Amino acid sequence: MPEPPVRPSRIRKWLRKNGTGLLFISPWLVGFFCFTIGPFFSSVYLSFNSYDLVHRPVWVGAANYATLLHDDPMFWQSLWVTVKYAVVSVPVGIVVGVALAILLNTKVKGQTLFRTIFYLPSIVPAVANAVVFSWILNPEIGLINGILRSLGLEGPAWLNDPKWALWSLMLMGLWGVGGSMVIYLAGLQDIPIHLYEAATLDGASAYQRLRKVTLPLLTPVIFFNLVMGIIGSFQYFTEAFIMTNGGPEGSTSFYALYLFQRAWQYLDMGYACAMAWIVFVITMVITGIVFQSQKRWVHFGH
Amino acid sequence: MGIDQSPDSRPAWAGRLKAAGALLLVLAVIAVLAPPSPPELHHPGRIKVIFWHAFAGEWQPIYEGMVARFNASQTKYEVVPVSVPGDALTMKFLLSSAGGATPDILLDWDPILGTWTDKGLIRSYDSVMSPEERRAYLAETYPIVKRNSMYKGKIMAMIDGLDFWAVYYRLDHLKEVGVDKDHLPKSLEELVELGKRLDRYDDQHRLRRVGFLPQGLVGFAPAFGGGFNKNGRIVVDTPENLRAMQFLGQIQKRLGYDTITRFTSSLAADAGPNMPLIAGNYSIMFDGEWRVKQVAQYKPDLPYIVAPLPAPAGGKPNACNTAPNYLVIPTAAKCPKGAWEFAKYCVGIQHPEEGGRHMGEMGWVPDNPSIARSKAYQAYLRKYPQYKVFVDLMTSPNLGMFPQGSLQKFVTDEISKAEDGVLRGTLSPENALKTVETHLDAERERLRKLGQPVLEGRT
Known part of the structure; x- marks a missing residue:
């Protein structure tokens, strides 16, 4: 009796199909598992420990979380600063990004040049941006106050004034809006032209076309940028670290900055891990709410 | 029946083999074309001593010149200097400690001694010194250098450069108000009054020159008899520190x-040819000893004089804070004996002439009188006579130190915040110091709750 043909197992089949691809991405996979997934899960464990990077972690249960929530005013202050930043900078970034994209989507001479100019700032490294803006916002020799002075106005001390420092960083955030603008621009070009033609034939004005055609069909892109903007705001660090280091008077003490201080300056790694997990949960919850809400306002065109 | 030659019918392993072959080929090309790393050791037969420091720019060749002289003097060890960016040095060291691959010796100017000792990151020099060397070190070193190098009765660091502060007067500015170098202020109050006369505004009432602007509680507290370390504990809210804070607040107001x-935001640069003293932004500055050499380099004909800070009423003369560069040996150092050999050479122990040369080249004050008396250092003093003020300050009993212990970084940050509040006028000096103490107690309590030992102060 002839032997039945050996059927390869599902795994072997899958490996045969994807093996070459996996081999090519293996350097990335190794990095991902070692430097992202590994630390991700070890930080869960460390958040329940007292750990100073040098000695073995000591299990403290939920003490890090309890202390953060009940006995650490800086935790709440830094969270509040970050929320304020997110609440203002994310919507403003969306409005400015969409507005720029719409402007740059019009057919004018030199359109490509304008697109390049508006996109360029977003590829400048954050550190270089911070150094340039430190000069632009200098109260005495800075560009903005120089312009205001020529108009007979005395500008504020910007980064040195607790009332203005956070606003200064929000203003600076708009400088990098070119990144999201390009995505909006791609979204705009995906909107079928016949929808505009039909709206025009029906007598819709430019404003009505914007409201009834452009914005609804751009909502998937807006939704994407909203989610990314929220996540980015809770990770805001570099500019504040370089330009204000949390000051003046704690007005720019962002959450990530305080986390960094606890981890690397006070060697409180377990505490910093707990902070990281709290902000992760907060970000997940907000993102979840945004995802829930998208059913009401995001139009996927079907 | 013919054989199917379509690509799909090839065995799957053939594709994977090709991919692996391509990968190997790429790696081989990289391995062949990549330039070889420069030889780390110039004397392969010697024991390697890895040394991290943060000197860069114009200071790096001067500092590493001293390292080269050490290597030339040796038959046993070779020090390999590695310049690490100053901001990243502490973090890199902590990571290297966690991984057990530290340098053999490193130089750091952050306030780290208490924290690193309490965490077991660095080893005591007592373990590498011979009893004779230890006795000589304790007998010969200036007291303030010893205080900065010791923690809880052990020698935890060698001090390679200790910063001092004194008052720099621009004589040409003083002349504008009829004051010369023989009639300098005798008290801090007189100094403040003189400063007021030297302030200059432009026609739009913008401040263009400041006579005297004292800033920094840690720097001025010693002149009021204040300090931050008492009976092995960090203290902030003391009557002396309060007076210093009130003084700073009044000037700012x-x-x-x-x-x-x-x-201050309009000032061009802190160093270089446009530094404030040279640019004339200030008429009188309370500043560190390194300015002498900078002035000589960028504006040798600048008319100025240096003198110790005059005491306030009821305060202390010849007082200032001190800030050391710590040469420390990590616990995980592979060659602590070699590190000690290098540290001795570096700070001039048993090598006073080399120490004198090194301290002079770096613009520092020597660690002990025999280095100060060395020919090299005396030649340096003849070249830069203003430096003598700082050498004389070495023996003052009124020198201060940064807060010590595991919480030194925390408390230093809190003091800065408190001072900022006072200078802005949002906190009274009394409340500011009380707030620091409250936050310090809260931090101690927090650490206790988390089971972390709170170690502080020198005993």
């Missing part, structure tokens, strides 16, 4: 915080 912020 007179000129106005916003005015000062705008003035």
Whole structure:
């Protein structure tokens, strides 16, 4: 009796199909598992420990979380600063990004040049941006106050004034809006032209076309940028670290900055891990709410 | 039946083999074309001593010149200097400690001694010194250098450069108000009055020159008899520190915080040919010893004089804070004996002439009198006579130190915040110091709750 043909197992089949691809991405996979997934899960464990990077972690249960929530005013202050930043900078970034994209989507001479100019700032490294803006916002020799002075106005001390420092960083955030603008621009070009033609034939004005055609069909892109903007705001660090280091008077003490201080300056790694997990949960919850809400306002065109 | 030659019918392993072959080929090309790393050791037969420091720019070749002289003097060890960016040095060291691959010796100017000792990151020099060397070190080193190098009765660091502060007067500015170098202020109050006469505004009432602007509680507290370490514990809210804080707050109030912020933000650079003393932004500055050499380099004909800070009423003369560069040996160092050999050479122990040369080249004050008396250092003093003020300050009993212990970084940050509040006028000096103490107690309590030992102060 002839032997039945050996059927390869599902795994072997899958490996045969994807093996070459996996081999090519293996350097990335190794990095991902070692430097992202590994630390991700070890930080869960460390958040329940007292750990100073040098000695073995000591299990403290939920003490890090309890202390953060009940006995650490800086935790709440830094969270509040970050929320304020997110609440203002994310919507403003969306409005400015969409507005720029719409402007740059019009057919004018030199359109490509304008697109390049508006996109360029977003590829400048954050550190270089911070150094340039430190000069632009200098109260005495800075560009903005120089312009205001020529108009007979005395500008504020910007980064040195607790009332203005956070606003200064929000203003600076708009400088990098070119990144999201390009995505909006791609979204705009995906909107079928016949929808505009039909709206025009029906007598819709430019404003009505914007409201009834452009914005609804751009909502998937807006939704994407909203989610990314929220996540980015809770990770805001570099500019504040370089330009204000949390000051003046704690007005720019962002959450990530305080986390960094606890981890690397006070060697409180377990505490910093707990902070990281709290902000992760907060970000997940907000993102979840945004995802829930998208059913009401995001139009996927079907 | 013919054989199917279509690509799909090839065995799957053939594709994977090709991919692996391509990968190997790429790696081989990289391995062949990549330039070889420069030889780390110039004397392969010697024991390697890895040394991290943060000197860069114009200071790096000067500092590493001293390292080269050490290597030339040796038959046993070779020090390999590695310049690490100053901001990243502490973090890199902590990571290297966690991984057990530290340098053999490193130089750091952050306030780290208490924290690193309490965490077991660095080893005591007592373990590498011979009893004779230890005795000689304790007998010969200036007291303030010893205080900075010791922690809880052990020698935890060698001090390779200890910063001092004194008052720099621009004589040409003083001449404008009829004061010369023989009639300098005798008290801090007189100094403040003189400073007021030297302030200059432009026609739009913008501050263009400041006579005297004292800033920094840690720097001025010693002149009021204050300090931050008492009986093995960090203390902040003391009557002396309060007086110092009130003094700083009053000066700021007179000129106005916003005015000062705008003035200081307009200054071109802290160092180089446009540094404030040379540019004439200030007439009188309370500043460190390194300025002498900078002035000589960029504006040798600048008319100025240096003198110790005059004491306030009821305060202390010849007082200032001190800030050391710590040469420390990590616990995980592979060659602590070699590190000690290098440290001795570096700070001039048993090598006073080399120490004198090194301290002079770096613009520092020597660690002990025999280095100060060395020919090299005396030649340096003849070249830069203003430096003598700082050498004389070495023996003053009124020198201060940064807060010590595991919480030194925390408390230093808190003091800065408190001072900022006072200078802005949002906190009274009394409340500011009380707030620091409250936050310090809360931090101690927090650490206790988390089971972390709170170790502080020197005993």
